[in-house]
Amino acid sequence: MSANETPDGGRRRPVVALLVVAILFPLAWSVVARVFAQGGRDPDTLPVDPPPGTAACVEEKSTMRFRHMDLLKEMRIDAVRDGNRGAVDPVTGKRTDITFSECARCHASREQFCDRCHRAVNLEPDCFGCHFYPP
Amino acid sequence: MNKAEEATPGEAGPALVAVDAPTRIDPDLDFIRAIGDQAGDSFKLCFQCGTCSATCELSPETDPFPRKEMAWAAWGRKDRLLSDVDVWLCHQCNDCSTHCPRGGRPGDVLAAVRMECVEHYAFPRFLGRWVARPVYLPLLLAIPAVLLAAALLARDGIAEALGFTPNVGERIIFSYSRTFPHWLVNGFFFFFSFLASIAVVVGVVRFWRALKAGDRQRGSPPPVKSVPASILSAVRAAFTHERFAKCTTARTRYVSHLAVFFGFLALSVVALWVITCRINPLIPDGFVYPFDFWSPWKILANLGGLAILFGGAVMLSDRVRSGRPGGGSRYADWSLLALLLLVVLTGLLTETLHYLRLEPHRHATYFSHLAFVFALLMYLPYSKFAHMVYRITAMVYAEHIGRDLPRPPGGEPARPPAGDPEATEEESS
Amino acid sequence: MQASSKPILVIGGGVAGMTAAVEAAEVGFHVLLVEQEPSLGGRVTRAHRYFPKMCPPTCGFEINVRRIRQNPRIQVHTLATVEEISGTAGAFKARIRIRPRYVTGSHSLDDAALAQLTSERDDDFNEGMSKTKAVYLPHDMAYPPLHVVDREALSDGDAEALSTLCPPGSVDLDMAEEEIEVEVGAVIVATGWRPYDATRLENLGFGRCENVITNVMMERLAAPGGPTGGKIVRPSDGQAALNVAFVQCAGSRDENHLPYCSAVCCMASLKQARYLREENPDAQATLFYIDIRTIGREESFYYDLLEDDHVSFVKGKVAQVDEVADGKDLSVDVEDTLNGETLHGTFDLVVLATGIVPNTADVKIPYELTYDEYGFVDGSTNVEGIYAAGCAKRPCDVSRTTKDSTAAALKAIQCLQGGE
Numbered sequence: 006m007s008a009n010e011t012p013d014g015g016r017r018r019p020v021v022a023l024l025v026v027a028i029l030f031p032l033a034w035s036v037v038a039r040v041f042a043q044g045g046r047d048p049d050t051l052p053v054d055p056p057p058g059t060a061a062c063v064e065e066k067s068t069m070r071f072r073h074m075d076l077l078k079e080m081r082i083d084a085v086r087d088g089n090r091g092a093v094d095p096v097t098g099k100r101t102d103i104t105f106s107e108c109a110r111c112h113a114s115r116e117q118f119c120d121r122c123h124r125a126v127n128l129e130p131d132c133f134g135c136h137f138y139p140p
Numbered sequence: 141m142n143k144a145e146e147a148t149p150g151e152a153g154p155a156l157v158a159v160d161a162p163t164r165i166d167p168d169l170d171f172i173r174a175i176g177d178q179a180g181d182s183f184k185l186c187f188q189c190g191t192c193s194a195t196c197e198l199s200p201e202t203d204p205f206p207r208k209e210m211a212w213a214a215w216g217r218k219d220r221l222l223s224d225v226d227v228w229l230c231h232q233c234n235d236c237s238t239h240c241p242r243g244g245r246p247g248d249v250l251a252a253v254r255m256e257c258v259e260h261y262a263f264p265r266f267l268g269r270w271v272a273r274p275v276y277l278p279l280l281l282a283i284p285a286v287l288l289a290a291a292l293l294a295r296d297g298i299a300e301a302l303g304f305t306p307n308v309g310e311r312i313i314f315s316y317s318r319t320f321p322h323w324l325v326n327g328f329f330f331f332f333s334f335l336a337s338i339a340v341v342v343g344v345v346r347f348w349r350a351l352k353a354g355d356r357q358r359g360s361p362p363p364v365k366s367v368p369a370s371i372l373s374a375v376r377a378a379f380t381h382e383r384f385a386k387c388t389t390a391r392t393r394y395v396s397h398l399a400v401f402f403g404f405l406a407l408s409v410v411a412l413w414v415i416t417c418r419i420n421p422l423i424p425d426g427f428v429y430p431f432d433f434w435s436p437w438k439i440l441a442n443l444g445g446l447a448i449l450f451g452g453a454v455m456l457s458d459r460v461r462s463g464r465p466g467g468g469s470r471y472a473d474w475s476l477l478a479l480l481l482l483v484v485l486t487g488l489l490t491e492t493l494h495y496l497r498l499e500p501h502r503h504a505t506y507f508s509h510l511a512f513v514f515a516l517l518m519y520l521p522y523s524k525f526a527h528m529v530y531r532i533t534a535m536v537y538a539e540h541i542g543r544d545l546p547r548p549p550g551g552e553p554a555r556p557p558a559g560d561p562e563a564t565e566e567e568s569s
Numbered sequence: 570m571q572a573s574s575k576p577i578l579v580i581g582g583g584v585a586g587m588t589a590a591v592e593a594a595e596v597g598f599h600v601l602l603v604e605q606e607p608s609l610g611g612r613v614t615r616a617h618r619y620f621p622k623m624c625p626p627t628c629g630f631e632i633n634v635r636r637i638r639q640n641p642r643i644q645v646h647t648l649a650t651v652e653e654i655s656g657t658a659g660a661f662k663a664r665i666r667i668r669p670r671y672v673t674g675s676h677s678l679d680d681a682a683l684a685q686l687t688s689e690r691d692d693d694f695n696e697g698m699s700k701t702k703a704v705y706l707p708h709d710m711a712y713p714p715l716h717v718v719d720r721e722a723l724s725d726g727d728a729e730a731l732s733t734l735c736p737p738g739s740v741d742l743d744m745a746e747e748e749i750e751v752e753v754g755a756v757i758v759a760t761g762w763r764p765y766d767a768t769r770l771e772n773l774g775f776g777r778c779e780n781v782i783t784n785v786m787m788e789r790l791a792a793p794g795g796p797t798g799g800k801i802v803r804p805s806d807g808q809a810a811l812n813v814a815f816v817q818c819a820g821s822r823d824e825n826h827l828p829y830c831s832a833v834c835c836m837a838s839l840k841q842a843r844y845l846r847e848e849n850p851d852a853q854a855t856l857f858y859i860d861i862r863t864i865g866r867e868e869s870f871y872y873d874l875l876e877d878d879h880v881s882f883v884k885g886k887v888a889q890v891d892e893v894a895d896g897k898d899l900s901v902d903v904e905d906t907l908n909g910e911t912l913h914g915t916f917d918l919v920v921l922a923t924g925i926v927p928n929t930a931d932v933k934i935p936y937e938l939t940y941d942e943y944g945f946v947d948g949s950t951n952v953e954g955i956y957a958a959g960c961a962k963r964p965c966d967v968s969r970t971t972k973d974s975t976a977a978a979l980k981a982i983q984c985l986q987g988g989e
Contacts (some may be wrong), residue, residue, distance in 0.1 A: 024402045027443070028409055031436035035413075035422045124432070135485045189818075189859040189906030194888030195772070203909040239772065239888060241823035319805060 062111065077132070109139040167216030171256065175213050175369030176471045178252035185242040186210040186301050192236035192246040197386035198229060200544045205229065206236055206246040213249050221253050222260050225543060228527075228534030232256075233387030248468045255472045258526045261350075263342035271522035274471050284514035289508065291328050295321065319503050325510065326415045332518050339521035353539050366544035374535035390456055399451030400480065406444030410437050442491075445484050452481045476524040483512045575754035576601050576644075577981045578663055580651050580934065582613020584934040584967055585959030586759035587633045588974035593757075593981060594642040601751060602637070602873070603649045603665055608711035609634065611761050613967055615785065617792040617799075620840040620966070621870040627710055629967075634712045647713060652748070654756065654936040658954025661753045669744035671718035676715045677847055678704065687733060690722035692796070694832050696786045698804075699796035703727060704740070709794050735811060755954050755981035758946055759974060762925040762960035765820040765827055773819055774890035775922055780897050781803040781890055781919045784821075784837050791844040801848055802916050805897040810852065810918035813845055814901050816887045817858040821924035829943060831924030832964040835862045838922045839871055842880050855881045855914065857903050883912065890919050925964040956980045 062069060063076065075080060080103045083089040091102050112118035116139040151513045175183065188211060191205035203227035221227060227250050234247035255272065262268025270276040299321070317487075365373075377383060379403070384394045414437075417423045431438040455477055459469045486509035495503035520526060538544070579586045579863050580605030590600045613626050637643050646667055653664040672678065688703035702721040706716050718740065722732075731740050764785045767775035774781040780803050782790070789795040790802065799809050811916075815838040820826035836860065842854040861882070863871040874880050889902040893915060901914045930944025938955065939947040946957035958977035959970035 018380065020398075025379065028402065028406050028440065031410070031413070031440050032422075034436045041421050086317075187822075187859060189886035190884075190906040190907055191886045193886050193904035193906075194885065194902045199911065201911040204904055204911045207906060240823070241818070241825065241886065243824040419598060502954065 074130070105136055105138045117138070142160060152198065153302075163368050165215055165217065167220040169216055169449075171218035172213070173250045174218040174256060175249060178255065178472075179245060179248040180468060180488050182243050182245055183210055183249045184214050185216060186240075186244045186246075187242060189241060191239050191241060192244075195235050195239045196230075196232060197233065197278050197388065198383050199226075201227075202546055206250050209253065210246050212242060213253065216410065220354075222257050224253075225351055225534045225537050225541075227253050227257065228531050229383075229538055229543070231349065231384050231387060231393075233384075233390045233393070235387065235389045237387045245468065251473075252470065254527065254530070255470070255524065257347070257530060258343075258522065258524070261343040261346040261530075263339050263346070267339070268522045269408075271519050272472070274475075275526060277475070278550075280519065281511070284511040284518070285507075287332075288328070288510055288514065291324060292320070295324055298324070320506060320510070329415075329514070329517070332514065336518045336520055340526075340529050343521050343526065344529055347530060347533055349541070351534075355541065360541065363540045364545065367536065367540055370536045370539035372498040373539045374532055377535055378532060390458075392458055396451040396454035396458070399447045400455070401451075403444040403447030403451060403484075404451075406440050406447070410441040410444065413437060442488075448480060448484045449488070452477060457480065472524040479512060479516050479523075483509065483516050486512055574598065574985045575659070575752055577755045577757060577978075577985070578651070578661070578751070578753040578942075579652075579757045579759055581602065581611070581759035581928075581961070582609040582645070582647070583761045583959070584629075584633075585758060585761060585961070585970045585974045586611075586757070587637065589759055589958055589978045589981075590643050591633060591636040591640065592885060592975050592978040594640045595636065596898045596930060596982065597939045598642065598982060598985065600643045601663075601665075601753060602643055602645045603644070603651055604647045605650050606707065606782070607647050607670065607715075607717040608707040608713065609645065609647065610708075610710065610712070612763075612785075613700055614708065615696075615792075616788045616878055617844060618840060620836045621867050623840070623843065626967075628864070630710060631949060634710075638714070645713070652935060654934070654955075659754050659987075661749050661756060661759040661954065663753055663756070665749050665751065666748040669720075669746055669748065670715065671675070671720060671742055671744050672716045673739055674713070674715050675959060676739040677714075678706075678735055678739060680706065682734045683716075686723075686727045686730065687951070688719075688722050688724045688727045690719045695789045695796045696783070696942075704731065704735075715838070729946075732745060738932070748953050752977045754985040756934075756936075757974075757977045757981055758929075758938075758957040758961050759953060759959055759977070760932075762927055762962045762964070763931075765831075765923045765926050767819065767921050767923050768920065769826065770820055770923075772889050773816060773887065774892070774899065774919070775921055778890060778892045778897075778899055778901055778919070779803075780892075781921060783921050783923045784834060784841065785923070787841050787920045788837075791841065791848075799848075801845055801852075801918075803897065808917070809846070809849060811849065811919045812844075812853045812916050813855070813918040813920060814887075814899070814914065815842060815854060815856045815920045815922060816890070816901070817856060817861075817922045818886060819921035819923050821922075822859060827924045827926065827943065829924075829964065830862060832862070833966045834922035834924060836867055836870065836966065837921065839874055839917075841920060842874060846877060846879060851879075853879050853881075855883060855916070857883050857885060857887045857901070859884070859886050885912075925960055929961055953979075954984050956984075961976075 064072065071077075083101050090104075108118070109115075115133075119130075119132075119138070186207075188207060190207045190491060193199055193207040196204065196206065199205050203226075205224075208209065209221060209224065209227060210223070230247070230250045232247045232251050234245075235247040237244070237248060240246060257269040259272045262271075302323075378401075381394060381398050384397055387394055411419070413423075431441075459473065459477065486505055490502055490505045490509050493505055496502075516525065521529075570593075575600040576599035577589075579590045579600055579602045582602050586602060586604070587609060590602045594600045601618070603612075606614075610630055614630055616626050618624060619626055619629070637645065646665060648668040648670055650666050650668075651663055652666050653662075655662045683702050683704050686702045686704060689700040690705070691697045692699045692705075694708045703719045704715070704716055704800045705719070718888050720742070728742055729784075731742070737811040764783055767773070767781075767783045771777075775783065780806070782804065788799055791799060797807075800826075801813075802808060803810050817834060817838060818830075820832075821829065821831040821834060838856055839861075842856065845852045845854050861871055875882070883903060885906045887901055887903045889900075891900050891902075892898070893900050897917075899916050899919045901912075901916060901919065903912050903914070905912050907972050927943065927945045929940060929946055933940070934946070936952070936955065938952060940973055941947050945963055948957060948962050956977040958974040959965060962973065965973065
């Protein structure tokens with residue numbers, strides 16, 4: 006039949022436009038987020054350097070990010086089973102007290118340091134059901 | 141014979157019988173049988189009344205389809221059909237099949253011809269044959285499973301050889317990273333996607349050349365539009381589904397296909413974003429999978445999956461209820477639809493199991509998900525999924541040669557179908 | 570011998586039944602002719618002309634009526650239906666229901682007086698394109714030449730008025746339905762056909778577009794006794810139709826409607842194209858066809874029209890008829906398959922060549938008979954003593970029907986005499 010416009014031709018184009026926008030939205034969002042993140046605090050990189058007068062962190066940032074739970078488990082076993090409430094830094098050989106207070110000296114905000122990431126990956130570790138993270 | 145004189149028949153065009161070509165026809169009996177196997181034998185009943193062409197909303201005014209294709213199919217003119225761009229301009233609305241006075245189901249016949257096309261232009265050819273025949277299905281499903289399993293078994297060895305630290309995140313809670321490290325999944329899929337894209341390119345080039353050769357042989361007029369401009373128009377048409385929307389009989393197919401199309405697009409965009417994370421300047425260093433559930437990317441991916449699920453469910457119900465509007469269903473239709481749904485279902489199931497932290501189950505599901513994704517993407521050049529490349533190619537070609545334009549004046553009149561003495565008499569009278 | 574044998578029951582008083590009746594009666598057999606309408610003649614009397622000789626059907630009809638009237642061996646029952654047939658060849662029993670005519674026939678009724686009635690009814694003789702009063706003469710040539718009362722259409726006021734408008738005793742509104750039982754030796758089924766219901770051809774626009782009509786309506790438009798007095802006009806505005814499309818195989822040869830060829834529509838449309846051309850030298854006719862099926866001597870009728878440059882032929886089955894956006898003209902979508910070109914013609918009248926449906930598709934003969942899948946009486950596996958003729962058996966034109974009826978009459982006679 007004819008090549009004439011279908012009656013709903015007018016309604017279809019906005020639908021398609023909306024779908025295309027929907028698909029491009031996350032990209033735009035990422036660009037915007039990235040641009041605005043430049044000025045603000047990037048929690049991922051906190052802290053870049055240990056505050057003056059404090060020791061370096063237990064491990065490299067990437068190792069800590071991937072393995073902190075292993076470390077915490079080992080430390081927990083050390084503390085609870087062996088009564089060893091201090092740990093030797095595997096890198097520096099320096100002894101550190103095993104307590105979240107030690108973390109909180111540099112990473113002051115539990116929200117920024119723990120919860121934000123756990124939430125992002127939809128994890129609910131039960132550490133803080135018993136343990137105290139100094140605010 | 142007013143009308144005949146008024147019409148300004150063009151140079152040969154895709155006329156039923158090329159004017160100067162020898163009229164002897166060597167029917168390809170195997171081809172006729174293959175079409176009959178897929179579309180049913182009723183196409184042999186066609187009496188060339190032209191209801192199908194006139195009722196088709198997508199068919200051009202000049203040398204409209206599918207009447208001439210019905211004759212070619214019955215005559216076993218495989219050569220002619222495989223280099224016929226019109227076969228791919230059909231979206232199988234099945235308006236033709238609904239109105240066919242002979243129960244000839246032209247929509248199904250063209251669908252069958254398209255699958256013959258995919259098989260014919262496949263590279264390598266044996267894969268085309270495998271994917272087309274149900275008997276090879278177990279083998280085809282076993283291939284990704286075995287390859288993936290082998291890759292996983294060899295994971296640590298490969299990692300060591302490539303210098304990856306195999307135990308990073310060894311006891312980490314994101315256990316996919318351990319079982320299915322991203323470098324492995326990405327590398328695996330990159331490698332096979334590369335092979336598949338070679339197959340796609342070879343197939344498309346073969347198809348394009350056949351189209352060109354056919355038109356040259358028939359002395360068709362020169363192209364009217366540059367290839368890049370044609371690509372632009374074709375892609376726009378594909379996005380808006382403007383041709384699909386003209387379907388009358390199969391109205392639901394427009395909605396379902398639109399949902400699947402954009403769902404798939406969304407998932408592809410997200411997948412590209414994810415696998416390029418290490419080289420993507422927009423992604424912060426040290427980006428860690430997975431996304432936050434409320435991340436726009438995650439939302440887009442989830443919506444995309446649901447869109448395919450919705451569209452696929454509509455397609456499935458249309459095909460199960462089958463009957464006339466949806467057209468008949470062939471192995472090629474069922475296998476693609478099943479695969480698409482399996483990919484999405486295993487994907488969504490993996491996600492659910494992940495959030496539920498069901499340990500071995502989510503890995504098993506993810507494994508099957510990856511195997512199905514492999515089957516979907518790697519068999520793309522040979523399955524019905526290939527329609528995405530062949531149809532776009534045909535749409536580009538149609539724009540290129542100005543298929544929708546009227547015939548240029550002063551050409552030879554097209555001949556009536558051979559073996560129609562009455563028609564010939566009338567022409568002369 | 571003949572006079573003593575049982576009569577032949579002929580079901581249907583169209584050209585098939587009338588022919589069978591006179592053929593049997595004129596060699597001395599008694600015939601009972603049963604017609605469900607108020608008058609004889611059936612569908613043929615509704616035609617303007619016969620093909621291929623283009624003579625009006627009235628002359629043939631007149632001759633048949635005269636042969637019936639003067640033959641005492643033919644008994645005619647109009648408004649009658651056969652309710653039951655039992656028994657076997659040579660000894661059938663038939664129960665016939667005769668609906669009341671409400672007109673006694675004692676005096677003739679005066680149409681001028683009846684014009685004062687207010688109740689009207691759709692004139693089925695004119696395919697519903699005009700109205701008659703509730704007391705009406707079926708058509709000019711009606712036999713029996715009696716008025717009939719449409720009791721349902723007649724209002725109470727008009728019923729009372731009839732006593733003053735009509736001679737006393739001529740109308741009897743208390744007339745009751747009758748049932749008679751007869752013994753017959755053989756039965757001829759000449760139940761004929763009806764046109765296919767064009768409203769089922771949704772894509773062809775009948776009922777949706779005012780100016781889409783059927784071929785049987787076209788016959789009435791062209792007939793002098795028709796609703797327009799013989800002028801071929803557009804139903805929408807009464808203007809003369811100057812550009813007419815004839816859509817062949819409207820339902821016939823179509824698996825979705827009637828899978829068989831209705832045999833007469835090609836010739837009917839060619840004939841109607843001639844009506845148009847004879848009425849108006851400027852008129853243009855276009856026939857859209859799959860194949861033109863004119864056989865034997867009819868072929869020359871077709872060739873004559875091919876010579877007419879105001880008649881075009883397009884090989885292609887029409888897929889869609891719609892009203893154009895800004896009026897009552899009609900657009901016709903078709904592929905001209907000889908040129909491989911989709912056409913969108915504009916016409917001011919579209920005539921659908923609707924096909925033939927046997928009346929036995931709806932109402933079966935009340936006896937165990939075999940029918941084919943479309944409802945035609947199966948000629949080959951028929952019952953001894955019951956013979957079908959004409960369109961009850963398969964679609965055919967008048968000349969084939971009359972030959973068929975003669976043959977059926979002979980078979981019936983053979984059946985009656987077979988026992989001797």
